[in-house]
Amino acid sequence: MLPAADQAGHSLPRRSDAVRSSSLPGSVQVSEEPGAGSISDPYESAGVRQGRVRRQGGAYVFGIAISEAAYLSLIARSGRTEQEWVAEVRPALDEASRTHPPLREASSARQEAHPRQIRDDDFAYGLERVLDGLAARLDA
Template sequence: MPNDEKPTTSVWTRPRPQKREHLTREQIVAEAIRLLDAEGVEELSMRKLGTRLGTAATSLYRHVANKDELIELVVDDVYGEPDVPTVVDRTRWRTAVTHTAGELRAMTLRHPWIAPELGQVGLVHIGPNAMRMSSALLAQFEAAGFPADEMDQAMATLMAYVIGIATAEAAYLSVIARSGRTEQEWVAGLRPAFDEATQEHPRLRAGSSAQQDVHPQRIRDDNFAYGLDRVLDGLAARLTT
């Protein structure tokens, strides 16, 4: 029986339209990222983007078929930001992966709208930047000695940790940004209520008290590094089995 199912469509699976002098795909993507960074994905529309670019929305549709395709393009453009080592020797794979994880976290914090969109676009990203980044990360796990059938799983485990914690971190920072306070001011303002709430929870109170003089960003950085180290400890254990 012939297979009548239509293939999954993507902006990357159809021919790119011819360039037009007054507007390019790159200009559209760059302005869309600026809009997303400033206002969030809920405010992204082809009409609003066209206005920001000084053109009608119909002009954008010559380059992207719909908003989903635009999201594919902006996600891949952002994936081009991290500095990911491509040549790694076996003794330094963990250093390379740690660096890459830090770059991915920074990418997510710069563009807090991106994490939810990763799932909306799909679990497989076939844009050129996403492919280069994934290939470089796989090379790091290959250098470590992971077998071919386990490298993808190791990479997925790392990505799940980094994107998961960075998403929560970005949401927390967004709340602070809306308050108009610095992170230190926001945390200091919350402390009296937290101390009151933890009167009957001494473990929580002790942990918070031990860090009350530490800058909140330092705490976030340390927490990220601790979790990343434990993830890599678990992955490294696979190399000795």
């Protein structure tokens, strides 16, 4: 199930749409039905193999899901909430970014945001870039 298109016209699946619990946490299930998923159909009609599009988009979603699962597992094992954990590591991040103004500014701008919102925003941004790259191939 794909949600409505974003501002750039991309259909953006949520991690929860692509990641399902099966035999392994974070397993990705991809439909093999012809025409399944609006993300692939325009590419196939333009001569781009559907499997390649699925692999590229799926690789990004799968990679983020695995990384996020590891991150959240680490936090859960610490016995803290994500917000508590972020608050604890924040001084080290601030110190490390002290001599890197762009990193410091980006970190400071998001300091008050909930960690879940930051993850969701980063996921959407990255997926948009993957889709932009695939769209650029169609235009070439």
